Amino acid sequence: MPQEEKIRGAVGAVEITKIDGSVYFRSIPKVFKGTPLEWTPSFQDGNRYNQKNLFAALYFAGSVFLAEKEVEARLRPEYQESRLTLGFRVQIDKAIDLTAPNNLALLEKAGVYRDDLIKPAGADESGYKMTRLIGKFAYELGIKALIVPTSKPKPQDMQDEVWHNLVIFPVPLMAPFLIPVYE
Amino acid sequence: MATLTEKRHPKENDVLFVRKALGFEEWEMMAALGGISSKTLTNWLRDPRTALEDENLRFLKELIECAKGVIRRDKLSDWIHEPQEEFGGLTSAQMLTSHETRGRVVALLRQLRHGNLA
Numbered sequence: 001m002p003q004e005e006k007i008r009g010a011v012g013a014v015e016i017t018k019i020d021g022s023v024y025f026r027s028i029p030k031v032f033k034g035t036p037l038e039w040t041p042s043f044q045d046g047n048r049y050n051q052k053n054l055f056a057a058l059y060f061a062g063s064v065f066l067a068e069k070e071v072e073a074r075l076r077p078e079y080q081e082s083r084l085t086l087g088f089r090v091q092i093d094k095a096i097d098l099t100a101p102n103n104l105a106l107l108e109k110a111g112v113y114r115d116d117l118i119k120p121a122g123a124d125e126s127g128y129k130m131t132r133l134i135g136k137f138a139y140e141l142g143i144k145a146l147i148v149p150t151s152k153p154k155p156q157d158m159q160d161e162v163w164h165n166l167v168i169f170p171v172p173l174m175a176p177f178l179i180p181v182y183e
Numbered sequence: 184m185a186t187l188t189e190k191r192h193p194k195e196n197d198v199l200f201v202r203k204a205l206g207f208e209e210w211e212m213m214a215a216l217g218g219i220s221s222k223t224l225t226n227w228l229r230d231p232r233t234a235l236e237d238e239n240l241r242f243l244k245e246l247i248e249c250a251k252g253v254i255r256r257d258k259l260s261d262w263i264h265e266p267q268e269e270f271g272g273l274t275s276a277q278m279l280t281s282h283e284t285r286g287r288v289v290a291l292l293r294q295l296r297h298g299n300l301a
Binding site for chain 2: 026027028029030031032035036038041042044045046047048049058059061067070071073074075076078079080081086120121122123124125127148150165167
């Protein structure tokens with residue numbers, strides 16, 4: 001069986017979970033505080049779990065500290081214009097947790113390892129090949145969010161900190177609003 | 184006879200503006216403008232009106248615009264010359280020298296703008 005099909009099967013087999021009111025965070029420049037959930041750029045550009053021009057995904061961090069770390073890894077604090085960190089209380093009924101050992105074990109059987117989930121994109125974005133496949137198959141299954149590992153190392157003195165990210169697919173979230181009007 | 188002021192196009196400093204904002208060396212500027220020659224760059228700096236319709240120059244101006252509110256203006260040239268882990272250790276300046284990869288720099292700026300990072 002081709003690896004893509006194995007990955008599709010693994011994504012279909014992982015346990016569905018709920019996110020019941022947990023708070024997730026995004027650090028954004030103050031001047032853009034009016035559009036913290038804009039997803040058009042994500043659709044246009046793509047990212048770790050979404051291929052560009054296919055579907056959008058919004059990325060959140062599990063803690064304020066991690067949200068800031070994700071920015072600092074790309075832009076030093078002294079280079080940053082003023083930023084603020086916003087919290088979002090998330091309730092989602094159909095998510096999958098890619099940090100859970102049993103789900104990671106299913107992915108491993110399909111040849112996808114935890115390191116594949118945290119690879120840098122690389123100049124040609126080949127580092128995102130596996131994660132984008134996972135995102136695509138999850139999206140096609142109507143999964144609304146992925147709980148995912150972060151590539152940023154957890155500081156020794158922050159062992160109690162929530163240390164994962166959340167990827168929300170906005171379109172499946174809105175799917176219940178659809179009313180077929182024309183055949 | 185037209186005066187010097189009348190001859191000036193309102194956008195005639197674009198080439199110099201972009202080069203200064205990005206802190207580009209001459210070779211970087213030539214590469215980012217689609218591999219133009221040193222002679223063409225000299226001509227464009229001397230008379231930037233000839234470069235106004237250049238798609239590469241427009242792209243670089245949009246990139247600078249995209250960095251507004253995200254990166255301090257006086258730090259943009261430093262940031263652009265720093266290696267980025269997600270570019271496999273290449274700098275944004277290096278990514279900008281190729282048509283295939285330059286869009287990723289704008290994408291990264293938009294991710295920083297919207298906090299869309301993972």
